[in-house]
Structure formats: structure tokens, C-alpha cells
Amino acid sequence: MEPTNAPALSLEEAEEVEPRVADFYRQTLRALDGAGIPFLVGGAFAHACHTGIRRSTKDLDLFIRRGDYERIAQLMQQHGRRTEMSYPHWLAKVHDGPEFIDLIFNSGNGLMPVDERWFRNNRRTEILGVPVLIANVEDSLLSKAFIMERERYDGGDIAHLLQANAEQLDWSGLLERFGPHWRVLLAHLTLFGYIYPRERQRIPGWVLERLMARLAEEMREPPASSENICAGTLLSREQYLHDVEQLGYVDGRLTSASTMTAEDVAAWTEAIPAGRSQADQAA
Numbered sequence: 001m002e003p004t005n006a007p008a009l010s011l012e013e014a015e016e017v018e019p020r021v022a023d024f025y026r027q028t029l030r031a032l033d034g035a036g037i038p039f040l041v042g043g044a045f046a047h048a049c050h051t052g053i054r055r056s057t058k059d060l061d062l063f064i065r066r067g068d069y070e071r072i073a074q075l076m077q078q079h080g081r082r083t084e085m086s087y088p089h090w091l092a093k094v095h096d097g098p099e100f101i102d103l104i105f106n107s108g109n110g111l112m113p114v115d116e117r118w119f120r121n122n123r124r125t126e127i128l129g130v131p132v133l134i135a136n137v138e139d140s141l142l143s144k145a146f147i148m149e150r151e152r153y154d155g156g157d158i159a160h161l162l163q164a165n166a167e168q169l170d171w172s173g174l175l176e177r178f179g180p181h182w183r184v185l186l187a188h189l190t191l192f193g194y195i196y197p198r199e200r201q202r203i204p205g206w207v208l209e210r211l212m213a214r215l216a217e218e219m220r221e222p223p224a225s226s227e228n229i230c231a232g233t234l235l236s237r238e239q240y241l242h243d244v245e246q247l248g249y250v251d252g253r254l255t256s257a258s259t260m261t262a263e264d265v266a267a268w269t270e271a272i273p274a275g276r277s278q279a280d281q282a283a
Contacts, residue, residue, distance in 0.1 A: 043059070081095060
């Protein structure tokens, strides 16, 4: 299937990105495209294409395959830009002075590596005058579904993605992609029916029936693992540290569900902004 079109985002519609920053974004997009390196635009730009909701953004999010990072780093160096492998398990950056572009090749919890499935049937649009492909709704939803931090919760974005695209979603593919994390999808779909009570029927009945059947079946089964796992760390890097550090739970990020290592977890924990201690959270 050929990529379909999405509404173009002009410079003005992109919440008045500063001209110098827009040039940085534009030059990077053109350089990647000219070098034949696959990438997908995500973040606020893709969200605007999928929902019509415009909002200011401090950076540009590009989804890439991890195996392409070294090529990108060399290409950016040729263009006088600096690259940084900020967090080896999921995120690198391209810098131009104080401005930057995020290069995302996994989710922050290590669950969702960017692979060939992300590059199928993507919608084509124009961002800052450059023709690009954007991350699919399903992948946008998948990448946002696990972000449940105290200071950032992307549930509103999930609800808006569903509200704008429910009839067009690849529901079978979405169920497959969530896999053993289907409870997270069920939670968001349940909230959608609460947020938009007159639109709850837009979620296919068979999807909810299948998820509810899984829930009923699971409730009848004994615990599947002898390990006392806290999967909350897959939703928030901070709010469940007490469980794994003080209560003896196994960190969900250090199970086979995630690609993270103990070193990745330590670095990601160390990056939590200073001043947000456990005592602060209790306030």
C-alpha cells in the first residue's frame, strides 16, 4: 500500500517555530532524506497531523532504527552538527547550539524498539516545507501509552488519537503490538469511554470483548510467575522506585519484557530531575 497523505504543516501552523530553529529542522530533514536514511517524524508534529491539535514544541522527534544511528552521526558531523547518544537504550540527540532534535529508537522503558513494522504504510505530509513520512497512529499510540509519570501523563494524547482515528485504526495489529501488555491498552480504552461517553461505541465491540475475556481468564488463573514483579517501572521511571529499592520487588525493566540493562536503569534513574525526591512526591 502506498503512503497516504496528511495535511501539511506550514511554519506558521507549527506554533511559530523560530526561523533559526526551523532552518535547523529543515536542513536535518533534507539531509536525512537525501542520504536515503529512513526516519519518521513523531512528537507534536505527528500529533497535529493525526488529531488537528497544534501545540508549541521545544524540539523535533524523529523515530529511527538503532542500526542507522552511526550513519546519521557521520552525516550530521559533515553538516557541522554534534550528535550525542544520550541514553543508549532508547535516545540520541542532534545538537545545533542550544537547539536539538531527538532521535528515538526505542521507548524509554525499553519495551518498543523501532523496527521494520514502524515503516509500513506511513502517511506522507509536509513539515516546514519538507516532504516527510510520519509515525502511524498505532505507533504514536503505542509509544505514548506507557508514559504515566507524575509530571507527565500522555493519556490525554491517547484519548485524542482515538477520538480522531478510531474507525481507521488497525485494531488487530494494535492488539498484537501490545501483546502481554494488553492491560495497558484496556485501561486507555476504558478511559476513552469515560472521557467521551457518547462515543464509546466507536471502539469496536470485538476489541473490548476480547480484552475483557482475557481479563476474566486471567483472574481465574494462579499468578503466572514466582517472581514478585513490579511492572509499574514500565509506566514511570520514578514513582515505583520505592517498590524495587525498599520493598524487594523485581524491576519490570530488568525482566525479559524490556531491553534495558541494569546500567540503563541506573542511568535513566540518575537523570530524574534533581529536587523530586520520594518525600517531594508524597507532598
